[in-house]
Amino acid sequence: MSLAETTNCCETDLTADFRDQFLLTYRHMLLARVLEEKLGSLYRAGGRIVGGVYLGKGQEAFSAALGVQLQKGKDIYGPLIRDQAGRIAYGEPILDCVRTYLGAVTGPMRGRDGNIHRGRPKEGLLAMISHLGGLLSVVAGGLFARRLAGTLRDSIGATSIGDGGTSTGAFHEGLNMAAVEKLPIIISVANNQYAYSTPIARQYACENLVDRAVGYGVAGVSVDATDLAACLKTFRAAAARARSGGGPQMIVGSLLRLAGHGEHDDASYIPDKARRGSAARDCLVVAEQFARDHGWLNATELRELNEEIRRNVDQTIAKVSNEPTPDPFKENWHALSSADLVEGQHEA
Amino acid sequence: MSITYLEAIREAQYEALRHDPTVFLYGQDIATFGGAFKATKNLSSEFPGRVFDAPISEDAMVGMAVGAAVEGARPIIEMQFADFSSVGFNQIVNQAATLYWRTNVQCPITIRLPSGGTAGSGPFHSQSMEAIYAHYPGLVIVTPATVEDAYWMLLDSVALNDPVVFCEHKFLYYHLKADQIGERGLPIGKARIARPGRHATIVTYSAMVHEALRAAEELQLDGYQIEVVDLRSVKPMDTDTILASVARTGRLLALGEAFPWGGVTAEIIARISSEGFHLLDAPPLRLNSKDTPIPYHPNLWKAHRPTVSTIAAALRQLLRY
Numbered sequence: 001m002s003l004a005e006t007t008n009c010c011e012t013d014l015t016a017d018f019r020d021q022f023l024l025t026y027r028h029m030l031l032a033r034v035l036e037e038k039l040g041s042l043y044r045a046g047g048r049i050v051g052g053v054y055l056g057k058g059q060e061a062f063s064a065a066l067g068v069q070l071q072k073g074k075d076i077y078g079p080l081i082r083d084q085a086g087r088i089a090y091g092e093p094i095l096d097c098v099r100t101y102l103g104a105v106t107g108p109m110r111g112r113d114g115n116i117h118r119g120r121p122k123e124g125l126l127a128m129i130s131h132l133g134g135l136l137s138v139v140a141g142g143l144f145a146r147r148l149a150g151t152l153r154d155s156i157g158a159t160s161i162g163d164g165g166t167s168t169g170a171f172h173e174g175l176n177m178a179a180v181e182k183l184p185i186i187i188s189v190a191n192n193q194y195a196y197s198t199p200i201a202r203q204y205a206c207e208n209l210v211d212r213a214v215g216y217g218v219a220g221v222s223v224d225a226t227d228l229a230a231c232l233k234t235f236r237a238a239a240a241r242a243r244s245g246g247g248p249q250m251i252v253g254s255l256l257r258l259a260g261h262g263e264h265d266d267a268s269y270i271p272d273k274a275r276r277g278s279a280a281r282d283c284l285v286v287a288e289q290f291a292r293d294h295g296w297l298n299a300t301e302l303r304e305l306n307e308e309i310r311r312n313v314d315q316t317i318a319k320v321s322n323e324p325t326p327d328p329f330k331e332n333w334h335a336l337s338s339a340d341l342v343e344g345q346h347e348a
Numbered sequence: 349m350s351i352t353y354l355e356a357i358r359e360a361q362y363e364a365l366r367h368d369p370t371v372f373l374y375g376q377d378i379a380t381f382g383g384a385f386k387a388t389k390n391l392s393s394e395f396p397g398r399v400f401d402a403p404i405s406e407d408a409m410v411g412m413a414v415g416a417a418v419e420g421a422r423p424i425i426e427m428q429f430a431d432f433s434s435v436g437f438n439q440i441v442n443q444a445a446t447l448y449w450r451t452n453v454q455c456p457i458t459i460r461l462p463s464g465g466t467a468g469s470g471p472f473h474s475q476s477m478e479a480i481y482a483h484y485p486g487l488v489i490v491t492p493a494t495v496e497d498a499y500w501m502l503l504d505s506v507a508l509n510d511p512v513v514f515c516e517h518k519f520l521y522y523h524l525k526a527d528q529i530g531e532r533g534l535p536i537g538k539a540r541i542a543r544p545g546r547h548a549t550i551v552t553y554s555a556m557v558h559e560a561l562r563a564a565e566e567l568q569l570d571g572y573q574i575e576v577v578d579l580r581s582v583k584p585m586d587t588d589t590i591l592a593s594v595a596r597t598g599r600l601l602a603l604g605e606a607f608p609w610g611g612v613t614a615e616i617i618a619r620i621s622s623e624g625f626h627l628l629d630a631p632p633l634r635l636n637s638k639d640t641p642i643p644y645h646p647n648l649w650k651a652h653r654p655t656v657s658t659i660a661a662a663l664r665q666l667l668r669y
Contacts, residue, residue, distance in 0.1 A: 076415075113450045121418045121453045129442050137408035138443065141415025141423075148372055148397070148421065170438065173408035180403055335449045335485035336510045341537050343584045 006222045007237070009229035019296055021232060025068045025089060026287050026297075027305065029060035029228070032085035033284055034309050035094055038317060039101055043263045048321070049101050051114045056082035058226075058258030059190050061283035064089040065231035066158055066188050066251075069239035076142045078126040078135040078159035081116050082190065082257070086160065092125055098316050104323040111326030132165035136174030136187065143183045154243045158186040163203055164195020166212070175248065179216045184242040186235070187218075187250045190225060192257040193279065197269045210252040218248040225253025226279065228287040256280040349528070354521035356495045356529055357387050357460075360502035361424060365395045368422060371506060373399040374409060375426030375460075384428050385462060385521060406436030413457040414443050422456045422506055430461035430515065431475040444511040445486030454509040458502070464517040464555055464605055465653055470644035476554075476604070479611035481513045482583040488512045488536065489583040493557035495526035496533050497580055504536050517555040524558070539586035541593065545575035548599035548666050551590050551616050553579040556603050556654060563659035572667060582612045590616065591624045598629035599666050605653050608636035630669035635662045 036055045043053040056063055059082045067089025070077050077090045088094065099107025100118040109118045109127070119127030126142075128135055139157040146152035165171055166189060178185050191209055193200055206212060213220025219241065223234040231253065238249035256279040260267040274280065291297040297305075334342045351359070364371045373388055379401045382389035392399035402409045406427060413423040427433045433440065440459065447455040465474035482489045488510055492498040498516060505512035534540055542557055543564055550560040557578045564574035577593050579585060594600050600620055602613035613634040620632060635654045643649050 109450060117450070119451060121447070121451050126415075126418070127451050129446065131438050131442055134407070134411055134439060134443055137405075137411025137439070138415035138418075140408075141412035141417075142419045143415075144412060145372075145416035145419040145421040145423075148416075149370070149419070169435075170407045170411070173403070173405035174411060177403055177405055177408040177412060335445070336488065337448045337454045338488070338508055338510050341488055341508075341510070341584050344587075 007230055007234040009227070009233050013229070013233055014294065018232070019294070021068060022228065022287075023291065023296060025061075025064045025228060025232060026291060028064045028068065028089040029085050029284055029287065030305065031094065031309050031312070032056060032060050032064070032088050034306075035097065035313050036084055038313050040263050042317070050103060052262040052264060053101070054081045054116050054262045055259040056084045058255055058283060059192065060085035061228040061231050061287060062188065062190055062225035062253040062255060063160065065228060065235045066160070066186060068232070069235050070156070070158055073124055074155050076124045076126065076139050076155070076157040078128065078139045078157070080128055080135070080160040080162070080165070082162070082192075083160050087125070090125065094313070094316050095320070096120070098320045099323065102320050102323075103325050104320050105326050106323045131170065133161065133168035133170030133172075133174060135159050136161070136171060137177055139185055140174060140178040140181065140183050143185060144181060152184070156184040156186065156239060156242045158188065160188045160190065162195060163189070163191045163193070163200050163209060164198065166209060167203055175216050175218065175250070178248045179218045182247040184245070185248045186238050186242055187248060188235075189250065189252045191252055191254050193274065194257055194267075194270060196261040196265070208252065210250065213250040216248070216250075218250050219246060220250045220252065222252045222254065225255035226281040226283045226286050228283060229290055254279050255283070258282060350525045351495060351529060352522055353495050353498045353516070353524040354385060354387060356499040357502055357516055358389055358391070359529065360499045361388060361391060362394065364424065364503060364506045365391065365398055368506070370420060371398070371422045371424065372416075373424050373426065374402050374413065376402050376404060376428045378426050383426060385518070387426065387460070387462075406432050407439050410436040410439035410459065411443060413459070414439065414447060414455060417455045417457050418447075418453055423458070424506060425457065425459045427459065427461050429473050430463040430477045431472050433459065433461055433477055440481065440487070440511070440513070441484040445484050448510065449486055455511045456506075456509045458505045458512045458514055460514045460516060462518050463515040464519055465642050465649060466519050467646040467649050468644060469642070471641035474642040476515070476606035478513070478515045478582050479606055482612065482615075486511065487583065488581065489515065490536060490581045491515045491553040491579065493517075493520070493542070493554050493578050493580070495524060496530040499529045500532050501536055501580065508536070515554060519555045520558075534580065536581050537584045537586060539580055539589040540578045541575065541589070542578040543574065543576040545573035546597055547572045547574060548601060548663055549575045549577060549590070549593040549597045550601045550603050550659070550663070551577045551579065551593070552603040553582055553612070554605065556605050559654060559656055559659055560603055562656045563663060566656060566660045567663055572663070574663060585615065585619070587619050587623065590620060591627065594620055594624050594627045598627060600628065600632040601659070601662055601666055602632065602634045603654060603659060604636050606636060608634070608639050611636070630666055633662050633666050635659060
């Protein structure tokens, strides 16, 4: 038996306001799915995308349900590898995504970093490094500085991790520090059963990851991450608690990664039994069914939405395809902002 | 009235806190307790709400500083001992050091590393980490050898818009005194001629500057005038000042307290060998600690690091060539 509560959605939750947020989030999820499928096919076609492609397939509901609670320019968001949907929900334009994947100099990373390693920190969107767990303390630090400066008000921070990332020392240190400081931060843990190829049985020994929350002195809630309605209800409540002084909120979502670790990985290590389990439900299909069942979306609206999103994705990729890639002769090769402290090249 | 190297570090933090409301201090035992070495003594009462005790979480401490810097703060992080910064290594070299280059957002953080050996401190409270951090692009590595530099370069570090690893030497904390802090010296990135000479050059930094000066005194008795260059910051490294010195003396000894493999002294030799080969009258020499962990007992510790006598012996070897 888990120590924490699990959130489910019931009919009384389905207000008009909730419906609007549900439909908006579904739209973000669909855009993320279509965009990522396109990136996957560009990767497989070869040539256009250097490096890997990392998809959030199956995690869109959990990711976007958090992102949609955040306000761009006000809240700090540190998304991780499978948060394309959360990024869109937060307000990151898909142009930033495509420009970073294609290495365009017009993008936020200017070809210096790629794929999911992107952000605009001054606008509240942090750019992850690859070392898992390290973002948690960075988000916490931003909130800490705001509190010192008296500018925190009701802004919050949020960051994501997977089951594998919870095993790092950085995750432990960051979560403990955020708890000690009682910072308004949401930590979403997507328990997608596999860290690359390693199953959760080789990752942790507690019954449920959410049980760790009580050990850190933070609120913990678990949720079926394939269920958008439940995810929205969970993250809404968590954001409200964080904004009103409730301290760190850890949300653990159960699901199955519906893609490889990256597009180079066929995930053949995931047994068929797991693929047939309830955690393997496709959150996009579940959300669509939910919306149709409640009369929130009809077939025509769905078709039109799909067409609009596909057009948007195709146009964005076409636009970026014509944009310049970095020129090593125009690159200043300065790792410091203090230009007077940049050393000359002392090569033998 | 006199002021120690340690007091200068406290005074610089006092001044940084007084001068800039975005500065705050974060580290283990630094608030009410005033720090393991008292480098933050009384600062938490003089600046309420700006000096914070951290959990024993070096990774999170540095990550937190990076996040705070993005939001416009200028945190000073105290590592209790330089050795423990290895636990925060990832955040220093991957998070802090890459932020500006990747995102165009500056990362003005200062990480204070109480560095180097003192007798009885043993393998895990004695390390010199400057070479490790200097290896990574995106960091400035400062290594003050004087009271004046401890004060002014710490203030300069806090004012810089890049991450600084500030390596302050524990051996100098209490022993090194000055009558007063003195006027602002050279900027970060410029080396200083600590002692002029014409027969050989010692290039060094931090506590070893003082051992080099004593060795130079000893060689003077034999009629040799040894020039001592204090690097002040190992990155950037002031290659021009080293080259100019070697042009005067024709002989180079690179001296450091850190482990011998690679590192700052190897970098000095590499640069002068490639850019100033024609200036050299003898093969350049390096002198570092021995290639073992740092020993606990004073008998061993004194023999592990370079000393006045081993430096003088190296100089004689250099001058005999």
